[in-house]
Amino acid sequence: MPTYTDMTRCDGCGDCVDICPSDIMHIDPVYRRSYNIEPNFCWECYSCVKACSQNAIDVRGYADFAPLGHKVRVLREPEKGSISWKIRYRDGRRKEFTFPIRTTPWGSIKGPSEYEAPDLSGLTSQLLAHEPTALHIDALPTLKKA
Amino acid sequence: MMLTSNPFAALEDFWPPLVMQVYIVLMMVAVVLGTLFDVHHKGSAKFFARRKEKSEAAAQRHLSGGETVSMAIATIAEAAVSGEFCKWPRRISHLLMMYGFLLYLVTTVVMVFVYAGGAHTPAILPALWTIGALLILVGGLWFFFFLRVNVAYDGASPFHLGQADLFIGSLLASVAFALVWGYVQTAHANQIATWILFALYIFFTTLLFVSVPWSKLAHMFFKPAVAFQRRVEEANGSSDLPSPAAENYIVRS
Numbered sequence: 001m002p003t004y005t006d007m008t009r010c011d012g013c014g015d016c017v018d019i020c021p022s023d024i025m026h027i028d029p030v031y032r033r034s035y036n037i038e039p040n041f042c043w044e045c046y047s048c049v050k051a052c053s054q055n056a057i058d059v060r061g062y063a064d065f066a067p068l069g070h071k072v073r074v075l076r077e078p079e080k081g082s083i084s085w086k087i088r089y090r091d092g093r094r095k096e097f098t099f100p101i102r103t104t105p106w107g108s109i110k111g112p113s114e115y116e117a118p119d120l121s122g123l124t125s126q127l128l129a130h131e132p133t134a135l136h137i138d139a140l141p142t143l144k145k146a
Numbered sequence: 147m148m149l150t151s152n153p154f155a156a157l158e159d160f161w162p163p164l165v166m167q168v169y170i171v172l173m174m175v176a177v178v179l180g181t182l183f184d185v186h187h188k189g190s191a192k193f194f195a196r197r198k199e200k201s202e203a204a205a206q207r208h209l210s211g212g213e214t215v216s217m218a219i220a221t222i223a224e225a226a227v228s229g230e231f232c233k234w235p236r237r238i239s240h241l242l243m244m245y246g247f248l249l250y251l252v253t254t255v256v257m258v259f260v261y262a263g264g265a266h267t268p269a270i271l272p273a274l275w276t277i278g279a280l281l282i283l284v285g286g287l288w289f290f291f292f293l294r295v296n297v298a299y300d301g302a303s304p305f306h307l308g309q310a311d312l313f314i315g316s317l318l319a320s321v322a323f324a325l326v327w328g329y330v331q332t333a334h335a336n337q338i339a340t341w342i343l344f345a346l347y348i349f350f351t352t353l354l355f356v357s358v359p360w361s362k363l364a365h366m367f368f369k370p371a372v373a374f375q376r377r378v379e380e381a382n383g384s385s386d387l388p389s390p391a392a393e394n395y396i397v398r399s
Binding site: 008009011012013014017018026027028029030031032034053054055071073074075077079080081082084085086088096097098100101102103104105108136 | 190193230231232233236294295296298299300308309310362368369372376386387388389390391392393394395396397398399
């Protein structure tokens with residue numbers, strides 16, 4: 001079910017081009033809107049669908065698989081930390097689901113280079129870098145011997 | 147002084163004011179015809195009509211006339227601040243170009259039609275004309291060299307040119323040559339150079355307005371139509387997008 005772009009909604013910002021893991025979302029050389037250059041290679045990962053701030057990208061069902069016009073639409077709300085899905089089934093039923101995707105503000109996660117470099121003693125520790133503080137806990141849970 | 151003198155007044159030494167007036171009317175006709183051709187060729191009118199029919203068929207409630215009018219006003223207010231752009235650099239660049247173009251266009255029309263035939267032009271008009279052109283150049287060059295998505299994300303050269311650049315390229319060239327022509331004219335430079343610059347200004351201006359079917363100038367008509375339809379769909383319950391989440395999951399800073 002490859003993706004396609006509704007050109008009337010797309011504003012050509014390039015977020016889908018940037019995020020596509022298959023590098024198949026490109027910019028149309030005539031209209032400067034995004035388009036899927038190779039639908040056969042689409043992983044159907046929905047990264048571009050979720051990243052598009054204009055909700056301009058949709059996923060087309062193959063005619064033999066979804067002949068009666070089912071639809072899957074997604075609404076990402078980074079300010080609420082949620083993603084919502086609306087499924088329209090072939091028989092016309094509609095269902096909506098909302099999932100939390102994060103608990104911290106969008107853009108607040110620090111990149112590795114923004115942390116202080118750990119000292120060499122960290123190599124012998126069981127903890128990963130910046131644990132347990134980065135997990136917002138005092139200590140990792142441990143098994144207690146009976 | 148470039149900032150205070152009407153650049154079109156000097157042309158009246160060579161031909162009557164009617165020539166530039168007819169040229170502007172022809173350009174307006176070209177935009178109207180080009181847009182109608184674009185609408186017909188791409189089938190966008192049919193697309194919007196079909197979408198409206200679908201929206202009305204799937205509507206969960208009927209919208210009153212007052213609601214529709216208030217949504218139209220909200221759409222115009224959103225377009226006035228380029229609210230459809232989610233990224234601030236693109237939004238500011240678009241605002242600079244949009245208001246610069248409006249200022250440049252209106253002052254051009256006023257100077258050519260109202261202050262023709264030797265009438266004294268208030269100094270504010272050429273000043274606003276120059277400011278409008280500079281706003282277009284700032285917003286346009288910023289977009290051209292840094293914000294074009296095939297430059298920013300696809301890694302194309304900043305000097306890359308394609309059909310998608312017909313609108314921005316002809317706009318920038320038209321405005322740049324207008325400014326240079328205006329300056330050279332008031333500096334009483336070589337007559338031949340002045341005429342060459344004027345010819346380049348007219349060439350790129352004509353290209354900008356005549357190339358509507360192949361450029362994206364028509365977006366100023368269909369983008370607000372799409373934004374309005376989207377608001378209507380959200381209000382009457384026919385939108386295919388999920389309802390906004392009721393809960394805020396951000397609990398930590």
